[in-house]
Amino acid sequence: MADTDALKDMVRVARDGTPEARAKLMETLNAVCLSSSKTLTDRERDLVFEILTTIVKQVEVNVRQALSKELAERDNVPKELILTLASDVFDVAQPVLMKSRLLEDSDLIQLVLDQAEHHHIAIAQRRNLTGDVSESLVGTSNRRVVTSLLKNKSAEIHEQTMHSLVRDAEKIEEYHEPLLERHELDADMARKMYGFVGEALRNYIVDRFEELDPELDDAVSRAVNDALQDDIYGGDELDYDPDNVHATGYRPHPRTLLKALKLGDVFRFEELFRDLTDLTETSVTRVLYDSGPETLAIVCKASGIDTFTFGDMICYLHGGGEAESYRKSSQYLKTIDYFERIDSAGAEKVLRAWREAPAESW
Template sequence: MTLARSREPGDRERLLTGIIDLCEAGRARGEPTHPDVQALLNSIFMTLVVEAERDIRHRLSERLADADWAPSALINIMALDEIEIARPIIARSPVLNDHDLVRLLVQATLEHQIEIARRPRLSPPVIDAIIERDEPAVLTALAANDTAEISDQAMQKLVDRSRDVVALRSPLARHPRMSSELAEQLYVLVGHALREALATRFHLDTVRMQGALEEALRAAHRGETDIEVGPIEQDEDREDMERSLIEKLDSAGQLRPGYLLRVLREGRLQLFIMALARLGEFEPPQIRRAIDSAKPELLALACSAVGIDRSVFPTILEHVRQLNGGRPGGGDEGLRRANSAFGPFTPDIAGMAFRQAVGAV
């Protein structure tokens, strides 16, 4: 009970570790968990993990990555966390199904998508989704995944794409699902060493293949082919991923005011903006205008509207200024004005005042 009441990170981690040990011990004995008990455990896990510090979440991700009993909602939230925390979950969790992985491809950053493509024994539906998205770096990670269940049709699409994406060629040449027919198509695209490897592995007619290669080169010189070196784009849509994370936390009832300070301590200003907007039913651009202004009292009103205590606000303001180039401005005088936002009025009144004041900025 002492650990459950404590807010200290170390005590929270010991409590989480103890719960995991109990779950694993019961699993090892083959004892089924009563649905009511499982629901309670799920709720406890969600509350503790969402509020945990980054280092604790990192260690927990390693513990929970192989747990088939782990709550699905929790695993899906952890899969959207920072990549170092999400990586073990994405790579190993048996709780993540094909639907979860396809959704992650849409919601997560490029780094997360690459980890999905590297996941062992990747199934055809997920592979098809990766190919449809056509992100070169993710396609290259898929081509290097020897255990992925890539169909002949999907392999053909990868070989076709390798005409533009040079990085695909080497892993495709070595892939166990490469066929002799596709090897002939790839032969004219790769360098000498890979041509020799393909010819040896698939017993290709090197004289005929050399003729095909020379014809491909002549066509390239005449401008009759679109074979070229394409850049690997690095388009990380982190904002969509963070928006999805906030929605999941809110749907699970785990988006609370304390989360705001945690993400600021981790240097995640955009996540703070989205979380504060969601908690206060504001628009993210309103929060952005407030923190970019010279009036910290605007941010104070927004924080007051979601239940942040006056004593916590100076810490929040300090973190926001550190992450936002010294804004909101106002200095110590601005902080004094901000304290007046935590007056004897309800959060609803603070929210109304914020919307009105930020509209004038």
């Protein structure tokens, strides 16, 4: 038990002493009164915290930092003192931001509003964050903060927030892997991400979500078959059966188009595209090079090409040799969105007109 009169003297020093005296006092309180080996009465503890609250803003950073580390995991501390430390410079605030159980959701959300990036990252790394706090962190739109949150497996993230993050991930590659590892990610979210992540993560999606519809499985199967082909074109044209396309969901011929593009064989690609669409050579040139990606989207939709094959195709055609970089561009996302909104029946009608009267249709 500490001497109460001595503690009262410490209070007077805290109120009236020099900065040097206050710093020494803080160190003494931290080392003696707050040590786990010391037992204080409730009154003595109140006096200690009264002193600390009085002088905490007036001592050196290293002293405040030591105090923050000492109090971070204690529950018998005045909340006012914890909030003061949490709002301090980052080196002081970090221990209580990450560990103090006295900080409630409302406190953490207010700290997100009031403080800057480093404070946000420390909050994002807290154990067992609630969905409301996670939502406030996502609301900062800071990539480093959001990535830290996504990597915190103990944090809860609301479904609505996850949908928002999936949309953001179309343009932010750093979110891809940690998002796919979140337990809150459902098959619908994964299906959306499949359209813009890299090949390795696509395979991860299919492995994790076995219930995904056959369209995704077929897309992966095509990629695997591409890799296993010994022959450059692997007899794909012989496998192409237009009467059986919708029954099997498998289009060897479009896969051959992609293979030609990957190999840089543009003339072969144009020839295959002409065979697939039954357009004239002039019309093919207009579709591929003169009319923009929207026209290509209509023709591909009418020809039964799926979103993923179409996406790969425009990356090779418009990516300037940087297909994966183009996949992250706003133009790519805009074109994919346009493609997905095209009505297949309407696209087929347009393509028939281009076939039957190419001169009048352009």
